[in-house]
Amino acid sequence: MLIHWIVLTLALLIVSHLYSGLRVANLPAAIVAAAVLGILNALVRPVLQFFALPITCLTLGLFYFVINGLMLYWTAYLVEGLAVRSFAAAVLASILVSLCSLLLNALFGGRR
Numbered sequence: 001m002l003i004h005w006i007v008l009t010l011a012l013l014i015v016s017h018l019y020s021g022l023r024v025a026n027l028p029a030a031i032v033a034a035a036v037l038g039i040l041n042a043l044v045r046p047v048l049q050f051f052a053l054p055i056t057c058l059t060l061g062l063f064y065f066v067i068n069g070l071m072l073y074w075t076a077y078l079v080e081g082l083a084v085r086s087f088a089a090a091v092l093a094s095i096l097v098s099l100c101s102l103l104l105n106a107l108f109g110g111r112r
Contacts, residue, residue, distance in 0.1 A: 070087075
């Protein structure tokens with residue numbers, strides 16, 4: 001779990017440097033944002049996915065990107081030092097954070 005938290009923090013920092021739609025002020029803000037995002041993903045995201053299941057089926061799974069963007073958007077609302085330009089930027093940033101954390105997990109946290 002600690003490795004996942006570190007990987008998510010690094011992914012947020014990397015994406016904030018690569019994509020102008022996401023801005024992380026400093027390392028402590030990224031650490032707190034990764035923790036809040038992890039908590040939201042663990043508690044709120046499953047409920048949203050359950051209620052959005054019909055829409056997700058109609059869109060062939062593409063609505064999951066909207067849910068991921070919503071989680072990042074809410075994290076930016078809750079954490080001072082993390083800013084997202086718009087909801088569309090949050091959706092794109094969530095895709096980039098997911099890809100970046102996938103790569104970092106493959107490099108550093110591949111064993112379970």
